[in-house]
Amino acid sequence: MVKVLLVEDDATFSTIIENYLKKHQYQVDAQFSIASGLEAIKNNKYDLLLLDYRLGDGNGFELLDYTRDQGLNIPAIIMTGFSDVRTAVKAMRKGVYDYITKPVNPEELLMILKGALENPEVGKPAAVQEKSKTHKLTSSSPEYIQGKSKIANKLQEYINLVAPTDMSILIRGESGTGKEYVARSIHEKSKRSDKSFVSIDCGTLSKELSASELFGHVKGSFTGALADKRGQFEEASGGTLFLDEIGNLGYDVQVKLLRALQERVIQPIGANKQIKVDVRVIAATNDDLLGSSSGGDFREDLYHRINEFEILVPPLRERGNDLRLFTEFFVEKANEELGRNVENLSEEVWSVFSAYDWPGNLRELKNVVKRMVLLTGGSIAEVSALPEEMVLSIKNTSNEDSYDISGDDLKSKNEAHERQLIIDVLQKVKYNKSKAAQLLNIDRKTLYNKLDKYQIL
Numbered sequence: 001m002v003k004v005l006l007v008e009d010d011a012t013f014s015t016i017i018e019n020y021l022k023k024h025q026y027q028v029d030a031q032f033s034i035a036s037g038l039e040a041i042k043n044n045k046y047d048l049l050l051l052d053y054r055l056g057d058g059n060g061f062e063l064l065d066y067t068r069d070q071g072l073n074i075p076a077i078i079m080t081g082f083s084d085v086r087t088a089v090k091a092m093r094k095g096v097y098d099y100i101t102k103p104v105n106p107e108e109l110l111m112i113l114k115g116a117l118e119n120p121e122v123g124k125p126a127a128v129q130e131k132s133k134t135h136k137l138t139s140s141s142p143e144y145i146q147g148k149s150k151i152a153n154k155l156q157e158y159i160n161l162v163a164p165t166d167m168s169i170l171i172r173g174e175s176g177t178g179k180e181y182v183a184r185s186i187h188e189k190s191k192r193s194d195k196s197f198v199s200i201d202c203g204t205l206s207k208e209l210s211a212s213e214l215f216g217h218v219k220g221s222f223t224g225a226l227a228d229k230r231g232q233f234e235e236a237s238g239g240t241l242f243l244d245e246i247g248n249l250g251y252d253v254q255v256k257l258l259r260a261l262q263e264r265v266i267q268p269i270g271a272n273k274q275i276k277v278d279v280r281v282i283a284a285t286n287d288d289l290l291g292s293s294s295g296g297d298f299r300e301d302l303y304h305r306i307n308e309f310e311i312l313v314p315p316l317r318e319r320g321n322d323l324r325l326f327t328e329f330f331v332e333k334a335n336e337e338l339g340r341n342v343e344n345l346s347e348e349v350w351s352v353f354s355a356y357d358w359p360g361n362l363r364e365l366k367n368v369v370k371r372m373v374l375l376t377g378g379s380i381a382e383v384s385a386l387p388e389e390m391v392l393s394i395k396n397t398s399n400e401d402s403y404d405i406s407g408d409d410l411k412s413k414n415e416a417h418e419r420q421l422i423i424d425v426l427q428k429v430k431y432n433k434s435k436a437a438q439l440l441n442i443d444r445k446t447l448y449n450k451l452d453k454y455q456i457l
């Protein structure tokens with residue numbers, strides 16, 4: 001039986017989840033704080049962690065950090081409120097399998113648990129995990145699409161331009177925009193494509209171990225170095241080394257990295273010999289590495305060395321019609337994976353999608369679409385299959401920004417009242433317009449006119 005550690009401080013919610021999972025043959029150990037969760041991890045073996053993000057005595061990341069530092073490869077899922085999506089997206093960088101937004105949909109939870117347990121790569125340190133992945137990015141690959149917008153064409157142009165060279169590339173972009181996809185594309189189109197593409201997520205490397213991970217070590221060079229270990233630089237020999245979240249590397253490792261790039265030699269920790277390496281480095285960041293926001297910890301000389309060419313990956317909200325292409329692509333994938341048959345999205349869903357900000361970019365879109373497909377029995381996906389708070393966040397924005405209700409006269413007051421009433425009813429019926437019209441005692445056409453007039457959705 002699969003053993004799950006559930007850490008959630010809302011006792012009612014915890015009991016609901018516990019009972020539901022038990023009904024589906026999971027063994028659940030429920031803990032209510034970081035401290036008791038830590039104790040539980042120390043004393044038991046779990047197959048999966050299901051962690052609330054915000055807890056009374058800290059956040060779920062602390063438990064993740066502990067498991068990572070102990071080298072425990074336990075897949076983890078983070079549960080968060082919708083307003084924490086950005087954080088949750090960050091959690092993915094910490095090796096979390098997935099995040100799920102509250103209120104948790106039980107079917108969705110089961111789907112994610114199943115995925116986490118079936119995916120053999122889950123929970124492993126990023127470098128090892130990525131090394132074994134070799135997605136081919138040929139046109140027959142169903143895993144990625146390029147997009148057709150101007151901005152997508154420009155991105156592709158840059159990829160094609162730099163791929164055949166041996167330049168070091170810095171890829172910048174918000175989290176989840178597809179930076180790794182860009183790095184893989186460059187590798188696939190380069191003359192190194194028949195050699196390894198090794199991806200290291202520097203955000204998941206502990207300060208102590210990052211030098212050894214990159215450059216290797218010899219047996220006995222520090223406590224815990226029980227055998228010689230080849231670093232990822234050597235593993236990537238002849239190929240490409242992708243350093244994701246490079247801004248997380250400590251100062252000492254930055255110095256070593258600069259040397260490796262300049263002199264093309266590395267020195268494993270504790271070794272007295274240097275090793276020649278032939279590796280192309282592609283780095284990625286969602287920070288302004290030299291800016292004040294990043295704390296000024298990044299070496300300027302290294303920055304210039306890795307930034308022989310910079311590629312900016314656009315956020316989803318700036319990709320225009322590509323949003324539609326990506327959505328349709330992810331719908332198709334989710335249909336295949338979940339055995340559904342969603343053929344289209346309702347107009348309202350498209351309106352929400354285009355008005356939404358997508359802070360988690362393609363990764364978030366992929367998750368939202370998968371959830372939507374899972375919750376859609378028929379062929380048209382409706383707004384009710386979207387996270388409620390996502391729809392609300394649009395409502396609030398449109399509420400604040402787009403309609404002027406500032407007038408003091410009776411007409412303006414009445415209109416403001418009518419507008420709010422329509423929004424409230426729409427929310428109540430989960431944006432089903434026929435039902436809303438019924439409740440408001442107006443016909444559908446009048447409702448559409450009013451939605452238009454008041455710029456609702």
Ligand SMILES: Nc1ncnc2c1ncn2[C@@H]1O[C@H](COP(=O)(O)OP(=O)(O)OP(=O)(O)O)[C@@H](O)[C@H]1O
Binds near residue numbers: 089146176179
């Ligand atoms: N061109 C694409 N076509 C289809 N899916 C894509 C594409 N680019 C990215 N994705 C999907 O979006 C998700 C995020 O992509 P990726 O990990 O490359 O983003 P990232 O910018 O490297 O994220 P982070 O900043 O968190 O490291 C992945 O699930 C990936 O499969």
